[in-house]
Amino acid sequence: MLLRLVLQRAAFAVLTLFAVSALIFIGTELLPGDVATAILGQQATPETVAAIRRDLGLDRPPLERYLNWITAFAHGDFGRSLANGLPIVQLVSGRLQNTLILACTAALIAVPLSIALGLYAALRRERLADHAISAITLLLVSVPEFLIGYALMLGLAVQLGWFPALSLLREGDSLLAWARALVLPVLTLTAVTLAHTMRLTRTAIVSVLSAEYIRMAEIKGIGPARIIVRHALPNALSPILSIVMLTLAYLVVGVVVVESVFNYSGMGKLMVDAVTARDLPLVQACGLIFSVVYIIGNFLSDFLGILANPRLRHPK
Amino acid sequence: MNDDIRVADFGRREFLKHAAAAGSVLALGAGPVIAQSPQPVRGGKLTIAATGAAGTDSLDPRTISSIYHGMQAYLYGNCLTEMGEGNRLIGELAEGWESSQGGRRQVFALRKGVSFHNGRAMTAADVVWSINLHRGADSKSAAKVLLDPVTDVRADGNNVIFETAEVYADLPYVLSDQHLIIVPANTTDFNAGVGTGPYVVQRYVPGQRIAGTRNPNYWKQGRAHVAECELLAVGDTTARMSALQSGEIQMMERVDTRTAGLLERAPGIQVLRSSTGAYRPFMMLCDNAPYNNVDLRMALKLAIDREDLLKRVFRGYGRVGNDHPIGNADPFHASDIPQRTYDPEQARSLYRRSGHSGPLALSFADVAFAEAPDAATLFKEHAARAGINIELVREPNDGYWNNVWRKKPFCAAAWGGRPTAGIMLATAFKAGATFNDSNWNSPEFDAALAQARAELNEQKRRELYSRCQRLIHATGGCINPIFADVLDGARANVRGFFPGNYAMSGMRVVERVWLT
Numbered sequence: 054m055l056l057r058l059v060l061q062r063a064a065f066a067v068l069t070l071f072a073v074s075a076l077i078f079i080g081t082e083l084l085p086g087d088v089a090t091a092i093l094g095q096q097a098t099p100e101t102v103a104a105i106r107r108d109l110g111l112d113r114p115p116l117e118r119y120l121n122w123i124t125a126f127a128h129g130d131f132g133r134s135l136a137n138g139l140p141i142v143q144l145v146s147g148r149l150q151n152t153l154i155l156a157c158t159a160a161l162i163a164v165p166l167s168i169a170l171g172l173y174a175a176l177r178r179e180r181l182a183d184h185a186i187s188a189i190t191l192l193l194v195s196v197p198e199f200l201i202g203y204a205l206m207l208g209l210a211v212q213l214g215w216f217p218a219l220s221l222l223r224e225g226d227s228l229l230a231w232a233r234a235l236v237l238p239v240l241t242l243t244a245v246t247l248a249h250t251m252r253l254t255r256t257a258i259v260s261v262l263s264a265e266y267i268r269m270a271e272i273k274g275i276g277p278a279r280i281i282v283r284h285a286l287p288n289a290l291s292p293i294l295s296i297v298m299l300t301l302a303y304l305v306v307g308v309v310v311v312e313s314v315f316n317y318s319g320m321g322k323l324m325v326d327a328v329t330a331r332d333l334p335l336v337q338a339c340g341l342i343f344s345v346v347y348i349i350g351n352f353l354s355d356f357l358g359i360l361a362n363p364r365l366r367h368p369k
Numbered sequence: 370m371n372d373d374i375r376v377a378d379f380g381r382r383e384f385l386k387h388a389a390a391a392g393s394v395l396a397l398g399a400g401p402v403i404a405q406s407p408q409p410v411r412g413g414k415l416t417i418a419a420t421g422a423a424g425t426d427s428l429d430p431r432t433i434s435s436i437y438h439g440m441q442a443y444l445y446g447n448c449l450t451e452m453g454e455g456n457r458l459i460g461e462l463a464e465g466w467e468s469s470q471g472g473r474r475q476v477f478a479l480r481k482g483v484s485f486h487n488g489r490a491m492t493a494a495d496v497v498w499s500i501n502l503h504r505g506a507d508s509k510s511a512a513k514v515l516l517d518p519v520t521d522v523r524a525d526g527n528n529v530i531f532e533t534a535e536v537y538a539d540l541p542y543v544l545s546d547q548h549l550i551i552v553p554a555n556t557t558d559f560n561a562g563v564g565t566g567p568y569v570v571q572r573y574v575p576g577q578r579i580a581g582t583r584n585p586n587y588w589k590q591g592r593a594h595v596a597e598c599e600l601l602a603v604g605d606t607t608a609r610m611s612a613l614q615s616g617e618i619q620m621m622e623r624v625d626t627r628t629a630g631l632l633e634r635a636p637g638i639q640v641l642r643s644s645t646g647a648y649r650p651f652m653m654l655c656d657n658a659p660y661n662n663v664d665l666r667m668a669l670k671l672a673i674d675r676e677d678l679l680k681r682v683f684r685g686y687g688r689v690g691n692d693h694p695i696g697n698a699d700p701f702h703a704s705d706i707p708q709r710t711y712d713p714e715q716a717r718s719l720y721r722r723s724g725h726s727g728p729l730a731l732s733f734a735d736v737a738f739a740e741a742p743d744a745a746t747l748f749k750e751h752a753a754r755a756g757i758n759i760e761l762v763r764e765p766n767d768g769y770w771n772n773v774w775r776k777k778p779f780c781a782a783a784w785g786g787r788p789t790a791g792i793m794l795a796t797a798f799k800a801g802a803t804f805n806d807s808n809w810n811s812p813e814f815d816a817a818l819a820q821a822r823a824e825l826n827e828q829k830r831r832e833l834y835s836r837c838q839r840l841i842h843a844t845g846g847c848i849n850p851i852f853a854d855v856l857d858g859a860r861a862n863v864r865g866f867f868p869g870n871y872a873m874s875g876m877r878v879v880e881r882v883w884l885t
Contacts (some may be wrong), residue, residue: 085768093511094770096432098803102771123771136425137432137575144424144575191619203607211614218611219418220602221578316603318424318577326423326576329767335425 058356066348070341074126077340078119081333087111088135088331094326104350109135122334132334134327141338149342151222152312152319158235159242163304164297167247171254171293176281178259186251194248198304202241202314209237220315242308246300249326261349264288290361295354302350306343385587409865411885414597418623422602424576429512429559431502436622439547440600440877441579445486446550446564447589449477449496449529450541451877452788452870456698458542461589462491462551462565472536472823477529478545483588484625485553486562486569493524498554500529508687513794514803536823542788547876562613567593567880576602581879594865594883613638613858619884620863622854622873626686626740641857642686643868646696646786646793649738649853651748653730653846656808657778663826663844665723672709672752675850682743683851690849693838694784694793697852701790703835706842716755728760732773733781736766737885738853741781775806782806787885791822794837798845807846816839826860 062336089105090097106112109165110121125132131141166319170190174183193201210218261267262285309321316322319340422434432441449459460466463477463848483491490758500522503510519540521532531540544547554561562570568581580599587593601618603609609621610628614635624632624640633640653660653669660666675689688697691709695702731748733741742763749759764773764780773780787793795804799818800810821833841847855872865882869875874882 085765085772090768093509097771098514100506101509101511101513104507108507108509134425136423137427137429139427139575145575148424206607206611211611214615217617218615219601219608221601223578224572260818313605314608316601316605316608318574323424323576326425330423330425332425 058359062352062355066345066352069348070122070344073340073344074123074337077337078115078122078333081328081331081336082115082202084328084331086331088333091329092206097113109359111135118333122337124155126337131338134332136327136330136332136335139333144335145320145338145342148318148320148323149255151317152308152321154222155235155238155242155308155312155317156301159239159246160301161302162239163243163246164250164300166243167250168254168293168297170247170298171251172258172281172286174251175256175258175285175356177263177275178255183255187255188253190248193244196244198241198245198310199314201244204236205240206314216316220317222318238308238311238317241311241314242304246303250293250296250300254289254293257292258285261285261289287361291358294357294361298350298354298357302347305346375754378821395710397572407714408596409883410885411594411883412596414599414865415595415620415879415882415884416599416601416618417620417622417873417878418601418603418612418618419660420602420604420609422576422604426575427560428562428573430499430550430552431508431512433548434511436872437600437602439871440622440873440879441562442547442550443877444566444568444581444598444600444879445562445570446552446566446580447548448551449544452542456870458545458788460772461545462496463544465791466541468706470532470573472825473533475531475533475537477526477531477541479527479529480588481527482564484586485565485683486584487553489553489567491551491553492528493529495554495767496529496551498522499521499551500549503548503823510548512546514796515543515546515548515747523834538822538825538856539789539791542792543786549855568598578602586632592880593789595879598879600879610858613860616860619842619860620873620878620882621858625851626682626684626856629856630684634668638860639863641859641866641868643686643874644696644698644852644854644870645855645856645868645870646694646699647853647855648690648694648696648784648849649740649744649851650690650694650782650784651745651848651850652774652780652806653848654775654778654808655810655846656862659723659725659729660778662723662725664719665725666844666846668716668719668723668755668757669729669752670709670756670848671712671716672757673748673848673850674751675709677711677751678744678747678850682740682747686856687851687853690852691842692845692847692849693841694847694849695790695834695838696786697788699786701831701834703838705835706839707844711751713751713755716752716757720755720757728758729763730760730777731781732762732764732777734764734766734769734773736769737774737781740853744851745781754790775804775808786848788870789832792817794818794834794841795822798837807847809841809844811840811844 088109089102089111093101133140134144170186174186177183206218209215216233216236220238222231223233258281265283267280270284308319309325312319312321324339327339371787408678419435419437429440430442433439447461449461453459462480464480464485466475466477479493485491491771502518503512516534518533518537519531520534523530550564560573561574567584567587569584570579570581572580578599578601583593583596584739606625610632611623613620627642632638653666655661670692679685679687679689691706701858731745733745736742745761749761752759774782787796795803795818798809799804800815817833817836821830824830824833857873862885863882864885
């Protein structure tokens, strides 16, 4: 049962990746300009543009270029950047690591915090604490993340000077310096992702709380906190896990804005640079990595949901 | 060799003659008065945030296309010549130069005892190789066009000989261009950043940062004061300003004119203004209807209120232009041409005489210059009072320079200053030149320009260049309302800065400033 699910998912994932790669290719083809005009900018002359195109094979028809790229990719060759000739793997690896550091740190704080807040709001439902938590998280999710980022920067970096405004992870710097650099982007990401998981946790728990077995537990005299953690949470776990997985995927994929605001060198900034430079192999690599993260996130959320809920394991 | 001219001496004489005039101009500019330490201070770490880097960058000098890239190049490299203080040309890796063959051969004598960071001595062969990187039909370098007049470059002992088909008096200036830094011959791994320059590259991460330590064997006297320098790529203006205010960086490139006033009032911060000759024109294609009509072109030139534009859009950071490209800090600026002013009545009558009716579509994008959308909107209002209907067309930033500029008949453009008036005029106004962005064709202008560039008598040269500017002013397709100041930001403890021909002291700021 589980094996079949995994195989089925894997097959769909490969198909999705093909579709994504085709879409990315068409998208970049539709943009005005190419890598040659992007490199030369205002200094472009017809001869220099033609020289770059000839050099990079951009004078070939689009379909041929796509097929060449996808064949190489299928053979495990990510290719080289059109803009600077470096291997894509080399360009991407450090950036991916930085993005994962940021995403994991944010997840380690945001996920437990939002679930805890959701449980607490469910416990105190329709009371002041519940309304306050709802209002604050809703407010945070409604404010665009760049604004939260700039507000934190202005307050904590420029005015108070506690943390750096530029999030630079320099190799060779101490762990403390890295931690300080991560504080502002992590706070921003926590603020924007808190509300979803918090509200879903609260809703899932509250809906379970009206079930009869909860009433039974109450009659037995079990305290409300214990009821929620021991009896309600396991049955509400499936939707919570899916939202957590989607949040994790968002933290990897959706950090473009936060990376720009704090000048954090991650995948998001690399992809923006690659699109600006019309560096197709690099755009493709970034796009596919993002897709893989999303597909894995989705798969894990299904998979864990089934594990957490025995009823799904034995469909009628 | 009786016809030899010492160009270096000529440059110095020319500079002294105009230093007084330039000085008064600078005083009028009300730039920041930087208290100069009497003695430069050695040591410290200088961190600068600049724009125009990308994760797809490399240190290959042929790919330089932004201020960030230029600063990277001058961090580890030197050119043959340098635009020094007061935009005066001085020798850098070339100690001196002279011309012969009626000016068609120029010989550059190299400085002796200069070595690359890897310890190897710099030779004429390295110079020839570095220059030839940018030459040839297949060249992808943006500097190709500057070297097109050069027919041959060769080493001759410790000299490098340049042959040109015509007299190319601007060649020594061209050789100070950031693309033309000297690297070891047969370099394959450009990203190692080996040069003869002030700082030895310790770490280069494309699109993120480059860090260097002072070159212990640096040959240049009185330069490279800080012990360490680091250049950070920070594209976001707010991030750069925040980092400057919090003291994480000591200097930032490109202060937004809209927030420069606020930054100037922040404690411990100075805003550094440079009049680089950069201008922000609206270009008309003179061979496209209806802009092929001189009356219509003149009507539009009279229908823009330059003072209002300078005050409201550029917040006073600049000077009004007079519809030609030579700024008043340039020694060849024609100051005797009366300043064109806003005259809606005359614009109206010229517009009527042109016989055109209907809206005129003006294309622009942020990428042309940051203030372009505001400037175009204000221009529309000014022109409306002369009965001229300008229709605003906002174009996408991507591909603007290829799909809009030089293609759409009426659009916003941006020009950085060029090292000399001759290069500026030849690049943008000569008939048939690649970057003639008005398709203007004036045989009279071309003749005057050709004469000027080959003229060795300074007074005659000045008259000829004056005539060139007068012709552009009268009939050209360039509405040049503004010479914009370039604005950089620095902490108060940054000393020794002087304006150059580009932002950041001509992009050479790392070796020029010190920290107190």
